[in-house]
Amino acid sequence: MFYNFLVPFTSEWTVLNVFRYISFRSLAALITALVLSILLGPRFITWLRQVKCGQYIHEDVAAHAAKAGTPTMGGLLMFFTLSVSILFWADLTNKYIWESFFVFTGFGVIGFWDDMTKLRRHQNKGISGKAKMAGQLAVACIIMMLLYADPQYSSKLTIPFFKEVTIDLGYFYLPFGVFVMVAASNAVNLTDGLDGLAIGPSIVACLVFSIFIYITGNVRFANYLLVPYMPGVGEVTVFCAALLGAGLGFLWYNAYPAQVFMGDVGSLSIGGTLGYLALLCKQELVLSVVGGLFVAETLSVILQVSYFRWTGGKRIFRMAPLHHHFELKGIPESKIIIRFWITSILLGLMALSVLKLR
Numbered sequence: 001m002f003y004n005f006l007v008p009f010t011s012e013w014t015v016l017n018v019f020r021y022i023s024f025r026s027l028a029a030l031i032t033a034l035v036l037s038i039l040l041g042p043r044f045i046t047w048l049r050q051v052k053c054g055q056y057i058h059e060d061v062a063a064h065a066a067k068a069g070t071p072t073m074g075g076l077l078m079f080f081t082l083s084v085s086i087l088f089w090a091d092l093t094n095k096y097i098w099e100s101f102f103v104f105t106g107f108g109v110i111g112f113w114d115d116m117t118k119l120r121r122h123q124n125k126g127i128s129g130k131a132k133m134a135g136q137l138a139v140a141c142i143i144m145m146l147l148y149a150d151p152q153y154s155s156k157l158t159i160p161f162f163k164e165v166t167i168d169l170g171y172f173y174l175p176f177g178v179f180v181m182v183a184a185s186n187a188v189n190l191t192d193g194l195d196g197l198a199i200g201p202s203i204v205a206c207l208v209f210s211i212f213i214y215i216t217g218n219v220r221f222a223n224y225l226l227v228p229y230m231p232g233v234g235e236v237t238v239f240c241a242a243l244l245g246a247g248l249g250f251l252w253y254n255a256y257p258a259q260v261f262m263g264d265v266g267s268l269s270i271g272g273t274l275g276y277l278a279l280l281c282k283q284e285l286v287l288s289v290v291g292g293l294f295v296a297e298t299l300s301v302i303l304q305v306s307y308f309r310w311t312g313g314k315r316i317f318r319m320a321p322l323h324h325h326f327e328l329k330g331i332p333e334s335k336i337i338i339r340f341w342i343t344s345i346l347l348g349l350m351a352l353s354v355l356k357l358r
Helices: 002-009 014-020 022-050 062-067 075-089 095-121 129-149 170-191 199-216 219-224 233-254 263-280 292-311 322-328 333-355
Strands: 156-158 166-168
Touching: 014 022, 022 075, 022 199, 022 233, 075 095, 075 233, 075 263, 095 129, 095 170, 095 233, 095 263, 129 170, 129 263, 170 263, 170 292, 199 219, 199 233, 199 263, 199 333, 233 263, 292 322, 292 333, 322 333
Parallel strands: none
Antiparallel strands: 156 166
């Protein structure tokens, strides 16, 4: 809003030129979302308690009994602060801003539906898996058709660490892109089992992709670093910064011991958005690196279920997802969280190394 309203007056007031810079508006978006989250957090948590949005706890993990009743659906706070920040600082005529917001909102609506169903049923069981998957596929298909129809967008798959190796998937890029967003959405959702466990790595991934997005939208940086250039994509850096600020503000209250949980409305929207950002900057495979922690959590569930069925009741892990396995081995929750955060930071640095190691 500030960009669209003030930039036309830059010829008369040169000081307003600062609003042309994506870097300035990104920093402002981050600070806005962060400060709003911290200021509104206590009232928002109190409101969640009043409307009885308490989390139902997994009975198999005895250590979590004390968390029963902790407010959930904290993702709504992130949605609000992100929306306000984007409204203030983004170029509202940029189509990629609206596509990013559509993905975040679309997956968030599915998560909200799931969370509300759990609350109505007074148990840890939301909408059916088929209904959830159908909603995720619908959002992902819509955004992939928009991307594929964009004349600036390429169906070529970029291979990390190889500067001249690409694979043109053609029409197969459509289902591939849908898979990336849906898989990322569910992977973050599976990871959201301990205080701050999902939002920490999500913040790291968001920071990494904000860098990739900025480079993709800057012709000089893109050419120098051999990254596919897409005009207009750089504006999404403002969106990434707002999401980063909203995530940090949420972590303020979600850090151990958590005062609020993000719920599916937060985890599904963040995961789907990370998938979209990876597709937008043509770093689809890099997502599996920066999101390696999410991949490990998801694989632990797949392996556990498959092995259980194959052997007729045997298990690989004490419990899946992976973080519960470490909990049942007696490792304190706070230590698991910190170690997972450190791992995500290392993976983020590895992902950024793709820019130079080619």
